[in-house]
Amino acid sequence: MQISGSAAIVTGAASGLGAATAKRLADAGATVFGLDLQNSIDKAGDSVAAGVTLIDTDVTSDEAVQAAMAKVVESGVPPRIVVNCAGVGWAGRILSKKGPHDLELFRTVITVNLLGTFNVMRLAADAIAKTEPVDEAGQRGVVINTASVAAFEGQIGQIAYSASKGGVHGMTVPAARDLAQFGIRVNTIAPGIIDTPMLAGVDGDFRKTLEAGVPFPARLGTPNEYAQLTQFIVEHDYINGETIRMDGALRMAPR
Numbered sequence: 684m685q686i687s688g689s690a691a692i693v694t695g696a697a698s699g700l701g702a703a704t705a706k707r708l709a710d711a712g713a714t715v716f717g718l719d720l721q722n723s724i725d726k727a728g729d730s731v732a733a734g735v736t737l738i739d740t741d742v743t744s745d746e747a748v749q750a751a752m753a754k755v756v757e758s759g760v761p762p763r764i765v766v767n768c769a770g771v772g773w774a775g776r777i778l779s780k781k782g783p784h785d786l787e788l789f790r791t792v793i794t795v796n797l798l799g800t801f802n803v804m805r806l807a808a809d810a811i812a813k814t815e816p817v818d819e820a821g822q823r824g825v826v827i828n829t830a831s832v833a834a835f836e837g838q839i840g841q842i843a844y845s846a847s848k849g850g851v852h853g854m855t856v857p858a859a860r861d862l863a864q865f866g867i868r869v870n871t872i873a874p875g876i877i878d879t880p881m882l883a884g885v886d887g888d889f890r891k892t893l894e895a896g897v898p899f900p901a902r903l904g905t906p907n908e909y910a911q912l913t914q915f916i917v918e919h920d921y922i923n924g925e926t927i928r929m930d931g932a933l934r935m936a937p938r
Contacts, residue, residue, distance in 0.1 A: 684825055684868075684917050685817065687712025690760040692751075692807050694742050694799070695769035696735065697723035699879035700829065703906035704766050704913050709734030711914060714760040718742060718751050718803070719769065742769045742799035748806050761814040763824040765807040766913050767800045770829065770847075774840040789843040796847035800828050804858065804869070812865040822920060823866035827913050828855065830873040830926060836935035848873075852926050859924035868923040870916050875930025878903040898932040 691708045695701035696717025709715045709732050717731075718740035731737060740751045755762050771792055775784045804826050811824035830851040837845025852871055859869040876882075876893050882903070894902050912929055916922055 684763060684822060684920060686764065686914065686917055688760070689713050689763035689824075690755050690758060691715045691764035691766065692718065692755060692762060692803070693735075693766045693768060694718045694740075694803055695723075695767075697727040697731075697737060699768070700874070700877065700906050700909045701766070701768035702727070702730075702732070703910040704768060705735045706732035707907070707910035707914055708764065708766075708917075713764060714758060716751065716755050716758075718748070742767075742803050743794050745802065745806075748802055752806050752810050756810055762807065762810045763814065763817070764917055765804065765811075765824070765826040767803055767826070767828045769799055769803075770796045772844050775843060776840050777842055784842065789846075792843035793847050793850070796844070797850040800851055801854065804828065804854075808862055808865065808867055811867055812862075816866055818920075820920070821866040822868075825868040825870070825917050826858070826862070827916055828869070828871045830871050832873055832875045832928060832930050832933060832935055834873055834926075838935050839938045855926050856924045863923075868920075870922055870924070871926040872909065872912055872916075873926050873928045873930070874904060874909055875928070875933040876903050877909060878905055896933060896936070897930070900931055902931075904929060904931065 691713040693701050693705045696705040697719040705715045705717045715735040717735050717737040721739040724737045738751045741747045777784050814823050828851050831848040833841050833845045834848040834852040855871045
């Protein structure tokens with residue numbers, strides 16, 4: 684799949700994994716549309732990369748994502764690449780001193796991480812399916828979703844997050860099968876501990892503990908490494924229906 688000349692939709696594009704991915708795809712020649720909430724867009728300020736247009740979008744809203752897709756189509760550049768990075772990671776135990784896990788917190792994490800990913804995937808796939816194939820195999824596009832190693836080894840307090848990311852992983856094969864007839868590949872990246880703004884408040888000692896838990900290299904991953912992997916998946920036409928761990932061989936301990 685050629686990146687240059689394609690429109691790419693990246694969710695959570697105002698910061699972290701999404702911002703790094705949007706920049707890398709834009710640098711490779713894509714016209715990038717970044718979907719994020721307005722408050723995140725405001726925080727991004729002048730740091731938005733050239734070639735990236737940020738659109739105020741709630742990924743859990745049918746109407747908002749449809750409106751964003753309409754803007755992509757109106758650009759005249761064929762949509763071919765989708766990278767779902769938007770997500771939240773709030774913690775909570777099933778039972779704690781405060782009582783049972785808050786149901787609305789669980790619902791919100793599932794809604795943003797799982798339903799939001801599905802919502803963007805289904806509407807973007809509809810737009811991609813209406814484009815002309817780019818090769819003799821009938822290829823039209825690729826969707827890359829973001830799970831987590833927590834989908835496989837969720838820690839204490841990650842019940843909602845693990846459920847949501849396990850759902851993203853679980854969608855990978857059936858989504859790839861569903862969309863095969865339209866020439867759309869679907870893959871998922873499951874990152875380990877990545878140095879994103881979510882870790883900005885972590886103190887130095889705890890950061891060293893996190894790094895020491897990674898077999899090799901013993902450090903946190905970077906958003907640029909995630910972006911590098913997304914580019915590889917986009918350009919490798921035979922990778923389909925896969926969840927790829929990017930974690931330095933990390934296997935999460937209970938806590």
